[in-house]
Amino acid sequence: xxxxxILEMRSITKEFPGVKALDRVTFEVQxxxxxxxxGENGAGKSTLMKVLSGVYPFGSYDGEIVLNGEVQEFRHIxxxxxxGIAIIYQELALFPELPVYENIFVGHxxxxxxxIDWNETKVRAAEVLKRVGLKIDPNxxxxxxxxxxxxxxxxxxxxxxxxxxxxxxxxxxxLNEEDSQNLLALLRELKTQGVTSILISHxxxxxxxxxxxxxxxxxxxxxTSLDATERKIxxxxxxxxxxxxxxxxxxxxxxxxxxxVAFEVKNWSVTDRVSGREILHNVNLNVRRGEVVxxxxxxxxxxxxxxxxxxxxxxxxxxxxxxxxxxGKRVEFKHPADAIEAGIAYVTEDRKANGLVxxxxxxxxxxxxxxxxxxxxxxxxxxxxxxxxxxxxESFDIRTPSVETVTGTLSGGNQxxxxxxxxxxxxxxxxxxxxxxxxxxxGAKFEIYSxxxxxxxxGISIIMISSELLEVLGMSDRIYIMSEGTITGEIDAxxxxxxxxxxxxxxxxxxxx
Amino acid sequence: MKTEKVMGSRHxxxxxxxxxxxxxxxxxxxxxxxxxxxxxxxxxxIVTKGLxxxxxxxxxxxxxxxxxxxxxxxxTLILIIKxxxxxxxxVAGFLGAVAAIMLMNGWNVWLVIPTVLICGIxxxxxxxxxxxxxxxxxxxxxxxxxxxxxxxxxxxxxxTGTIIVRDRTFLQLSNGYVPxxxxxxxxxxxxxxxxxxxxxxxxxxxxxxxxxxxxxMIYSQIKxxxxxxxxxxxxxxxxxxxxxxxxxxxxxMVISWIMASYRGIPWTAVIVTVVLLIYNFMLNKTRFGxxxxxxxxxxxxxxxxxxxxxxxxxxxxxxxxxxxxxxGMLYTSRLASATPTAGLGFExxxxxxxxxxxxxxxxxxxxxxxxxxxxxxxMSLTNGMNLLGVDISFQYVVKGxxxxxxxxxxxxxxxxxxx
Numbered sequence: 059x060x061x062x063x064i065l066e067m068r069s070i071t072k073e074f075p076g077v078k079a080l081d082r083v084t085f086e087v088q089x090x091x092x093x094x095x096x097g098e099n100g101a102g103k104s105t106l107m108k109v110l111s112g113v114y115p116f117g118s119y120d121g122e123i124v125l126n127g128e129v130q131e132f133r134h135i136x137x138x139x140x141x142g143i144a145i146i147y148q149e150l151a152l153f154p155e156l157p158v159y160e161n162i163f164v165g166h167x168x169x170x171x172x173x174i175d176w177n178e179t180k181v182r183a184a185e186v187l188k189r190v191g192l193k194i195d196p197n198x199x200x201x202x203x204x205x206x207x208x209x210x211x212x213x214x215x216x217x218x219x220x221x222x223x224x225x226x227x228x229x230x231x232x233l234n235e236e237d238s239q240n241l242l243a244l245l246r247e248l249k250t251q252g253v254t255s256i257l258i259s260h261x262x263x264x265x266x267x268x269x270x271x272x273x274x275x276x277x278x279x280x281x282t283s284l285d286a287t288e289r290k291i292x293x294x295x296x297x298x299x300x301x302x303x304x305x306x307x308x309x310x311x312x313x314x315x316x317x318x319v320a321f322e323v324k325n326w327s328v329t330d331r332v333s334g335r336e337i338l339h340n341v342n343l344n345v346r347r348g349e350v351v352x353x354x355x356x357x358x359x360x361x362x363x364x365x366x367x368x369x370x371x372x373x374x375x376x377x378x379x380x381x382x383x384x385x386g387k388r389v390e391f392k393h394p395a396d397a398i399e400a401g402i403a404y405v406t407e408d409r410k411a412n413g414l415v416x417x418x419x420x421x422x423x424x425x426x427x428x429x430x431x432x433x434x435x436x437x438x439x440x441x442x443x444x445x446x447x448x449x450x451x452e453s454f455d456i457r458t459p460s461v462e463t464v465t466g467t468l469s470g471g472n473q474x475x476x477x478x479x480x481x482x483x484x485x486x487x488x489x490x491x492x493x494x495x496x497x498x499x500x501g502a503k504f505e506i507y508s509x510x511x512x513x514x515x516x517g518i519s520i521i522m523i524s525s526e527l528l529e530v531l532g533m534s535d536r537i538y539i540m541s542e543g544t545i546t547g548e549i550d551a552x553x554x555x556x557x558x559x560x561x562x563x564x565x566x567x568x569x570x571x
Numbered sequence: 572m573k574t575e576k577v578m579g580s581r582h583x584x585x586x587x588x589x590x591x592x593x594x595x596x597x598x599x600x601x602x603x604x605x606x607x608x609x610x611x612x613x614x615x616x617i618v619t620k621g622l623x624x625x626x627x628x629x630x631x632x633x634x635x636x637x638x639x640x641x642x643x644x645x646x647t648l649i650l651i652i653k654x655x656x657x658x659x660x661x662v663a664g665f666l667g668a669v670a671a672i673m674l675m676n677g678w679n680v681w682l683v684i685p686t687v688l689i690c691g692i693x694x695x696x697x698x699x700x701x702x703x704x705x706x707x708x709x710x711x712x713x714x715x716x717x718x719x720x721x722x723x724x725x726x727x728x729x730x731t732g733t734i735i736v737r738d739r740t741f742l743q744l745s746n747g748y749v750p751x752x753x754x755x756x757x758x759x760x761x762x763x764x765x766x767x768x769x770x771x772x773x774x775x776x777x778x779x780x781x782x783x784x785x786x787x788m789i790y791s792q793i794k795x796x797x798x799x800x801x802x803x804x805x806x807x808x809x810x811x812x813x814x815x816x817x818x819x820x821x822x823x824m825v826i827s828w829i830m831a832s833y834r835g836i837p838w839t840a841v842i843v844t845v846v847l848l849i850y851n852f853m854l855n856k857t858r859f860g861x862x863x864x865x866x867x868x869x870x871x872x873x874x875x876x877x878x879x880x881x882x883x884x885x886x887x888x889x890x891x892x893x894x895x896x897x898x899g900m901l902y903t904s905r906l907a908s909a910t911p912t913a914g915l916g917f918e919x920x921x922x923x924x925x926x927x928x929x930x931x932x933x934x935x936x937x938x939x940x941x942x943x944x945x946x947x948x949x950m951s952l953t954n955g956m957n958l959l960g961v962d963i964s965f966q967y968v969v970k971g972x973x974x975x976x977x978x979x980x981x982x983x984x985x986x987x988x989x990x
Contacts, residue, residue, distance in 0.1 A: 369875075370877075372871075372874055372875060393877070393879060394874065394875050394876070394877045395877035395878070395879060397877075398876075398877040399877075404875065406872075406875060411869075411871060411872075412869065412871035412872045412874075412875055413872055413875075414869065414872055415864075415865050415868035415869045415872055415873070415935070416868070416869065417868045417869075417935050417936065418864065418865070418868050418935070422861070422864070422865075425861075426861070426865055426872075426873070426876045426878070427876040427877050429858050429861055429862075430858065433857075433858055436856075436857055437856045437857065438856055438857065438858065438861065440798075440856075441798060441801075441802075444802050445802075448802070460804060460805075462804060480876070484877075
């Protein structure tokens, strides 16, 4: 193959105190290709991209970066931006209160003398929005856009800077299937316009669909670089390189007899107090003892809102109708504390934002929701706390030096296990899992799935909210599909396919159009 | 767990130097505070030619620190849950004046003290209500409180000006000492060891308390060490442990001796110690304390974990009000009067003490025991500069500089710890 390299990173080594994050990594990107970078969490993908973009300045690493044949010494992000590199992070960096056109040109405003030329800004903004296929008014404020649209605005922002090399870090992590597909289509479209992309993703299906080259990192070294243009690379092959072993079945099998109905929601309707909009309409669902019920749907279908409104209604919605029954008895929760006491646990979708207290240690987090179990005569029994935390650490295989380690320093998968341990300490009979495997690597996912199986075997009922369709199909006994705040379908897992679930998830959307 | 054991034994082999170094690196924040306090003591002792370290002045320092320490303890909780209370200075000033007025009108002192404390709680309840139910930010709520209580203070003292307090019991709060064991009881024993004396050579009770403290401290430290070992947590080597215990024991005995050779233990020290013990227990051993740290660390996660954030916040503000009332009475007692400007800037001393004592500016972290050291830092500066006759305006500059240095140091060490 003809080698026209836009980027060459030669023998990059980057060390942090005590850890070699990158060890002589050599990474080559062809001009005009979509190059996917995969690896488990902590493999060094983000570190490599931070070296490239100048977040870790020249001198803090060994090796050299060659861009368009020239050796580069980036000392700041702005240096790499000037050379046509744009990086789009997982956490979007947009200003929610500002309109789209301002967001696109923030930091490189179009000037007319010493004032900003707003007219020109709007015209140019409309042009790049068209290029990314976003049909919105440039005057719209970011806060009124969905996650998928925001992602496109980010890309528009990058394009407005005349980018040659676009780096996307987990762009589809927060997107639903449809938006993800749009985004991938856009990457292909940009490829025809000569833009080279580096895509970091955990979603192997997307990688297989879009990649020209796949580079696999493991423990800070390049395992392999696969050319996907010559032959088709399968997911299994990538996984094998990522974990260094073969995981034959991503979803462990379980053998649990499902019991009676444990929890039921009837005609549940919820209105947002501020906007007066009805977020949930007439939701009916039930979970049986020992059953995993999947809750599928697109982003914004109202699944998290449903969980929050059931679990003590922290956002303060107006519950305009409906009832909840736990083991046949009608229940009402004014605060999560009531729900916890009744035996419900909710593992949040964003463990960093509202799941864990990251500055505190593992045992602090584990004991948090059911601290009263450790209190004798007003005093917390700290020895018992340590013992219990150690038990969870062992049975959940939470990899931490000690239960006195600060949770913020653990990897995503281990944080998620801590989050689960915390809720199991509260001894729930119903566990609501909201995106339980978001942002964690394949190995840790498998462990979480095995845990779920162990829990249902103990008779716990589980509602699993997930945007990963395959996960819902692979793990659930039964699946509810939500769209626009209402249940649009219920289907037994053995009858479910990606197609029929997706069809129901987009049902009212299509009807509305 | 095996690896930890290996590490532990390796530590012992590597020797003291490495262990001391790693202790210093890991606890740099705390040690820096003690070093700062020691340096301040040293400088003032040299510059005042020993006057600063005299028994008389040190007791004076304790009495001066009392009201700030009490306020700072309450403030520490507020700051941990990421709120602030700007009103406490004038709340203290106003409630101190209320106490003085009640006493002037012939109320019994044992009725005045609980009444004023309850008034303090009510002030806290009012501000806590605004913050938690009406959702007015604490900064605004308490800024308004600062205006109002300043006004109330000048209003109640308008007719009389300074209100003199004559009640002897009330004055004891900040000027009195715990009475000693009567001299005639231990005179015969003392004479076995020394030549005959007419007056007690030192305050016996103080020394006894000192010895008890040393025993209790060593006992609890040994117990703590044992429980750490039981769970295979990292412990310091035996040498370091012994050195630490000896050093602390010597320190306690020196302080006891200083107090014993003057007039014994001031009541203020007793009050502050009791408050400190209660708050320390509450923060570290009870659910309420855990909830405070959880809210400060991540309020949303705390709420979703079943912690009633509003209720805890409300209680923390009420406790702040209670502490303000206590501080107000201590201050009034100390001056033997209530003045129209009492309380000016107290909130700043309290906030500075908490931050110097290691409360994180990001919330979720802080200890009341360290806050007391912070209060000692601030008040030794005040005390020492007063001894030297430094102009008050310059004193503010110095205190502000030390404050910002402490916080800047704190922020940098925490940021480093993150990487």
